[in-house]
Amino acid sequence: MTHKNLLSVAEEFGSPVYIYNAEKIISQYQRLTNAFKVDELRIHYAVKALSNISILKLLNSLGCGLDTVSIQEVKLGLKAGVDPSKIIYTPNGVALEEIEQAVELGVQINIDNLSVLEQFGSKHPKTPVCIRINPHVMAGGNSKISVGHIDSKFGISIHQMPHLLRIVENTGMHINGIHMHTGSDILDIGVFLYASEILFEAALNFKELEFIDFGSGFKVPYRPGDIETDIEELGLQLTEKFENFCKEYGRELALAFEPGKYLVSDAGKFLAKVNVIKQTTSTVFAGIDSGFNHLIRPMFYGSHHEITNISNPKAKDRFYSVVGYICETDTFGNNRRISEIREGDILSFSNAGAYCFSMASNFNSRYRPAEVLWYEGKAHLIRERETFDDLTRHQIEVDLTSSLGKLVEKN
């Protein structure tokens, strides 16, 4: 997508707006599938990264399955036309009833704690279940997204394997997959290779496996010159390990991954208009028509999103603090070198595909933005900007006049 393409989208659909480049999603998917030369590769896109139905449809058309963490995500996937057999449901801390609902919908269940496994196995011994193992490999870009450590709430500890096996034996349940997901923004492929050894060893305990799922957490570049997870190298090394394991196991299994960021992060741009330029004693602020209600990652995780002035790209660079309109600290970037910003300019934020719109809220009673899919050289609106009705739709106004009257009398 060129600057001109982006500006035309901001012009047509207004700002702020999210825009996703379909070609980029497709090329990332192909890069991933080309990297692993195994008999059967299953890619399940992590819906929570970006859950627009048109994105799910696009990925489905490529042959990609889905990784879901809530029953609502399962339903979105089904609505997008994804076959239930290609949806894996990996909840954490949900009620047994929700897991049973997912079974009814025909999707692959992934269970991540022993008490649920025991209850589920006792009630539904015939339903195939994948188990989420916590291999206790420390990995991830920051503490909020590192979920493989010993005190993590995710997965069944590898040290609890004897208890796990006892439950499986006592209930007679059918374990068809094992899974891990240790965090996000993992740069070092050694983490996957090391964890794979642990998973392979665990896998030998189960005779009816169909797949092994290595989760995700591939790091993508955020800044120019940033390094990313070397998918090609991981593909070479893990493929070899996996094939050796399958020989030892005695049967070919499917190798599974569930990337979110890797598939959609770089495909997305967030466009916002500059409302005000404000010079203070220490900096120049560029205040945009958005805030962390629309893109929370900088404030929530300290994430870096490159900011480009696409409506004045050739001017002299100056330093800016780019801020939002939310009534508390709301900073997208400090001391950013950006081509001179004028009021009315359109700024483009990079890596806005993953965990951006999907984490947007109505804080400050603002509307969530529109979403646009750039596909075959054309802009397709895939979500309308919200309106005032969306803010009030589920609110119920109660009649407080009588008690209010009394309050007023008292005072």
Ligand SMILES: *Cc1c(COP(=O)(O)O)cnc(C)c1O
């Ligand atoms: C969030 C999540 C993912 C996706 O992680 P990315 O870092 O976006 O690739 C995959 N699997 C599970 C279980 C998750 O919770």
